[in-house]
Amino acid sequence: MRCIALVGQPNAGKSTLFNALVGYRAVASNFPGTTVELLRGKALIGGQPVEVVDLPGTYSLLVGDRAEELARDFLTSGKVDAVVNVLDASLLARSLELTLELCELGLPMVVCLNMMDEARHKGVQIDAGELSRLLGVPVVEAVASRGMGLKELLSALPKAQVPNPPRYSADVEGAIRHLEGIASSIAGAAGLPPRYVAIRLLSGDPPPGAPGLPEEVEGVRERLARSRGEDPALVLSAERHAAALGLFEQVARVVHARVGWRERADDILMHPVLSYPILLLVLWGLFWTVFKVGGILEGLLLPPLEGLSSSLGEVLGRGLAAQTLVGAFQGLWAGVAIVLPYLVPFLFLLSLLEDVGYLPRVGYLMDALMHRMGLHGKSVIPFLLGYGCSVPAVLATRILEEERDRLVTACLAVMVPCAGRAIVVFGLVGRFVGPWAAFGLYLLDVFVIALAGWALKRVLPGVGPGLILEIPPYRRPTLRTLLGKVWLRLRDFVAMAWPLLVGTSALFSLIGALGWTEELNRALRFLTWPLGLPKEAGVPLVFGVLRKELSLVMLAQAFGAADLSLALSRGQMLVFAGFVVFYLPCLATLAALGRELGWRRTGLVLVFTTGVALGIGLFLRLVGSFL
Numbered sequence: 373m374r375c376i377a378l379v380g381q382p383n384a385g386k387s388t389l390f391n392a393l394v395g396y397r398a399v400a401s402n403f404p405g406t407t408v409e410l411l412r413g414k415a416l417i418g419g420q421p422v423e424v425v426d427l428p429g430t431y432s433l434l435v436g437d438r439a440e441e442l443a444r445d446f447l448t449s450g451k452v453d454a455v456v457n458v459l460d461a462s463l464l465a466r467s468l469e470l471t472l473e474l475c476e477l478g479l480p481m482v483v484c485l486n487m488m489d490e491a492r493h494k495g496v497q498i499d500a501g502e503l504s505r506l507l508g509v510p511v512v513e514a515v516a517s518r519g520m521g522l523k524e525l526l527s528a529l530p531k532a533q534v535p536n537p538p539r540y541s542a543d544v545e546g547a548i549r550h551l552e553g554i555a556s557s558i559a560g561a562a563g564l565p566p567r568y569v570a571i572r573l574l575s576g577d578p579p580p581g582a583p584g585l586p587e588e589v590e591g592v593r594e595r596l597a598r599s600r601g602e603d604p605a606l607v608l609s610a611e612r613h614a615a616a617l618g619l620f621e622q623v624a625r626v627v628h629a630r631v632g633w634r635e636r637a638d639d640i641l642m643h644p645v646l647s648y649p650i651l652l653l654v655l656w657g658l659f660w661t662v663f664k665v666g667g668i669l670e671g672l673l674l675p676p677l678e679g680l681s682s683s684l685g686e687v688l689g690r691g692l693a694a695q696t697l698v699g700a701f702q703g704l705w706a707g708v709a710i711v712l713p714y715l716v717p718f719l720f721l722l723s724l725l726e727d728v729g730y731l732p733r734v735g736y737l738m739d740a741l742m743h744r745m746g747l748h749g750k751s752v753i754p755f756l757l758g759y760g761c762s763v764p765a766v767l768a769t770r771i772l773e774e775e776r777d778r779l780v781t782a783c784l785a786v787m788v789p790c791a792g793r794a795i796v797v798f799g800l801v802g803r804f805v806g807p808w809a810a811f812g813l814y815l816l817d818v819f820v821i822a823l824a825g826w827a828l829k830r831v832l833p834g835v836g837p838g839l840i841l842e843i844p845p846y847r848r849p850t851l852r853t854l855l856g857k858v859w860l861r862l863r864d865f866v867a868m869a870w871p872l873l874v875g876t877s878a879l880f881s882l883i884g885a886l887g888w889t890e891e892l893n894r895a896l897r898f899l900t901w902p903l904g905l906p907k908e909a910g911v912p913l914v915f916g917v918l919r920k921e922l923s924l925v926m927l928a929q930a931f932g933a934a935d936l937s938l939a940l941s942r943g944q945m946l947v948f949a950g951f952v953v954f955y956l957p958c959l960a961t962l963a964a965l966g967r968e969l970g971w972r973r974t975g976l977v978l979v980f981t982t983g984v985a986l987g988i989g990l991f992l993r994l995v996g997s998f999l
Contacts, residue, residue: 374422375451375453376423376455377447379430381467382429383844384460384467384487385460386427390411392516393424394414394415395413409442425452428442433474434575447474447479448579452479456481456484456529457481459485461513462490462491465620469613472538472612473612476537476538476565478564478565478567480532481507481509485511494626494630495629496625497624498624503623508535510528510531510532543600550592554573576605577605642737654725658718666803668713670714710795711924711925715794716858719791723858754782755821759790759791761791761864762788763960765782769782780832782965782969784825786977787817787820787954796923800927801945809946820988872919873919876918876926880929893907902986903986903989904947905944906939912924943996947989947993951988957981
């Protein structure tokens with residue numbers, strides 16, 4: 373099966389195009405750095421099935437982080453039959469720098485000028501035919517978010533051609549020609565063009581299988597460095613930059629841009645003083661909306677499902693198998709009546725903030741806090757992803773170059789309340805204590821993460837580099853895209869969490885029917901007693917390690933009632949939710965931590981977060997005593 377790779381700079385719309393080609397399989401967000409893995413899918417192109425691979429965004433094939441290394445290594449693996457270079461047409465001059473690097477690879481290519489609507493909004497007029505002639509490859513205009521240009525792209529893919537490699541200044545070309553003879557043997561073994569290998573040798577980045585940098589290569593590099601006064605890698609980058617600008621001037625014309633609400637919005641939303649109160653209002657609006665919508669949906673769904681569960685219990689009787697079956701049904705309806713009412717509106721609003729373009733601006737506003745914690749500014753991206761799910765947050769630490777930054781960022785990112793933890797906060801604290809208390813827990817979480825980051829900075833000293841984060845334009849999201857993103861994230865709950873809810877509820881009922889619940893609760897008293905929680909809360913806390921929302925469902929099952937105000941005080945609800953927010957991450961996140969950091973460092977993360985959770989639980993117990 374042929375393999376087609378989607379390649380482009382961050383936030384160029386690769387994942388949106390990928391979803392349009394293969395069906396909605398990737399969360400495409402309006403901020404850079406969200407794709408950190410290879411995403412694969414299948415599509416029919418020219419009547420033939422092909423594999424489409426969405427690569428992490430990269431500004432250059434000269435690797436800067438692990439995600440970019442993953443993209444480059446796949447492109448040079450020999451597995452790619454054709455490349456679709458996805459460009460942000462509104463940033464054409466900058467985007468063409470990566471295009472010129474891809475031309476050096478010698479792979480058949482099609483150029484997709486995505487976001488043509490944004491280009492026109494900025495007054496950029498592009499002659500796609502002339503760009504196609506100069507590059508020697510098909511060029512297609514598209515607006516992937518609206519499905520425009522997809523048919524033309526599918527028609528162009530069978531016509532993909534090997535592009536014309538760019539030519540540079542005479543001294544640089546002389547150095548490349550000198551190295552091509554050395555590169556030919558390496559290129560033959562690696563299946564790469566000799567010119568591309570020579571360029572990598574000149575930049576000081578030999579491909580795999582190359583025996584380092586031979587003395588002759590070092591001599592060529594030193595001569596070019598002396599004549600230009602800087603490192604050859606920077607010389608090549610400057611040459612590509614100049615070539616990209618020259619290409620842009622040949623194919624594009626810039627007229628007057630249209631200035632509208634999108635250009636004026638940042639005057640208020642990014643104001644040095646007003647931006648932070650506005651951020652708090654936006655977050656409060658999210659909490660209030662989720663609380664209200666979730667409460668209405670829960671009120672509609674819970675009574676009939678509870679009645680159905682009671683009727684099922686009366687019909688089946690009190691036998692061991694009957695109680696297990698009733699427990700499984702309780703887990704089923706708990707997922708419908710307790711989890712989904714809060715999860716769906718939360719995911720929808722989170723997707724809305726992403727697609728509008730507000731989340732990258734939140735990252736910019738939080739950059740100062742990142743540096744006070746001694747972190748890289750790019751640590752903002754894993755933190756923002758963590759509000760959806762901790763697993764992509766951990767994987768996104770790949771964009772950080774230093775091992776110390778990855779460790780500290782992962783340790784703090786797993787304490788960001790993911791969607792599963794949000795269910796506990798909304799369904800327990802928001803419902804029974806009030807939205808202000810739920811909002812306060814989130815503010816407490818930000819404060820604790822900042823304090824923990826400050827402490828880790830003292831233990832693991834280091835200086836985080838400055839943040840260079842592309843701020844995308846505001847966009848009007850389509851309802852179809854928002855619903856697709858919600859479904860993609862909800863699918864994880866349906867496919868993984870729901871079976872766990874059913875299975876653990878059945879297991880919990882079986883444990884109760886066998887009379888083991890009391891012994892288990894007593895064994896966990898070392899945890900619930902200092903937190904001031906009833907002993908029945910012990911088993912739900914343990915089950916919460918599987919999935920965070922399980923802890924709330926199991927808590928309702930442990931007390932035999934969905935109305936937890938009959939069993940817990942408001943202070944105990946705060947303690948339970950606060951502990952769940954900070955303690956051990958779920959199993960899926962643990963697996964991601966183990967893969968990214970190694971199991972020894974993962975163990976350190978677990979010890980640290982559990983210690984923080986106990987401290988917060990004791991603090992909230994003190995606060996709860998006043999409630």
